[in-house]
Amino acid sequence: MDKREFIKLAGLAGVAALSNPSGLLAATPVSGITGKTGGAKAPFELPPLPYAADALEPNIDKLTMEIHHDKHHGAYVKNLNEAVNGTTFASLTLEQILNKVTEKDKAIRNNGGGHYNHSLFWPLLSAEKTAPSDKLKSAINSAFGSWDTFQQKFNDAAKGVFGSGWAWLILTPEKKLAVTSTPNQDNPLMHQLVKERGIPVMGLDVWEHAYYLKHQNRRPEYIAAFWNVVNWNEVQKRYDMALK
Numbered sequence: 001m002d003k004r005e006f007i008k009l010a011g012l013a014g015v016a017a018l019s020n021p022s023g024l025l026a027a028t029p030v031s032g033i034t035g036k037t038g039g040a041k042a043p044f045e046l047p048p049l050p051y052a053a054d055a056l057e058p059n060i061d062k063l064t065m066e067i068h069h070d071k072h073h074g075a076y077v078k079n080l081n082e083a084v085n086g087t088t089f090a091s092l093t094l095e096q097i098l099n100k101v102t103e104k105d106k107a108i109r110n111n112g113g114g115h116y117n118h119s120l121f122w123p124l125l126s127a128e129k130t131a132p133s134d135k136l137k138s139a140i141n142s143a144f145g146s147w148d149t150f151q152q153k154f155n156d157a158a159k160g161v162f163g164s165g166w167a168w169l170i171l172t173p174e175k176k177l178a179v180t181s182t183p184n185q186d187n188p189l190m191h192q193l194v195k196e197r198g199i200p201v202m203g204l205d206v207w208e209h210a211y212y213l214k215h216q217n218r219r220p221e222y223i224a225a226f227w228n229v230v231n232w233n234e235v236q237k238r239y240d241m242a243l244k
């Protein structure tokens with residue numbers, strides 16, 4: 001797969017309506033992708049949470065969700081808009097920005113990743129009980145040997161992040177499911193920066209800001225709580241989009 005094909009694939013599976021001026025993220029979690037690189041261009045906007053801030057209680061508490069979404073994600077959006085203003089990045093979609101960003105572009109790397117990762121993360125959670133489809137279970141079993149092995153690998157990746165970062169289930173350019181992790185706000189779409197590239201199918205934020213108020217230093221407890229609120233319908237949608 002060459003770089004252009006990867007950009008196209010990444011865009012197809014990117015987060016819909018990242019600038020989201022009409023506030024439709026909850027209603028159109030992935031279907032807003034227009035093809036090519038998809039997504040919107042700066043100025044980006046903070047998408048609303050697709051549920052009430054207390055919807056994930058007791059697994060993730062209301063105050064954490066409010067601060068995490070309004071303050072942390074809000075700051076990434078504000079800082080990203082400031083960082084791209086007047087640069088060549090201003091004419092690119094967020095997926096293109098992530099693909100192009102290098103170590104030199106520190107503010108765009110951190111805040112572009114922060115905006116993308118959190119926009120992806122909110123719809124991956126749900127108060128409604130969902131279950132992985134047989135199709136997804138089969139793909140997971142085929143990739144990892146068993147569902148338990150997949151969960152163990154994902155948990156290990158999440159626990160193994162030193163400091164702040166993310167654990168990921170990705171679809172690699174070879175269309176294989178894989179588990180990986182990234183530091184800080186990096187993600188597997190950052191073509192120039194990460195060793196394991198791929199399209200994020202599922203991600204878990206393991207920054208302390210995601211869990212400290214309720215779970216304090218007990219990251220494994222937070223990871224266990226995460227599995228209770230995964231929106232498997234969203235995971236399935238992202239997987240299907242990534243496969244196209």
Ligand SMILES: [Fe+2]
Pocket residue numbers: 068072118205207209210
């Ligand atoms: Fe976060």
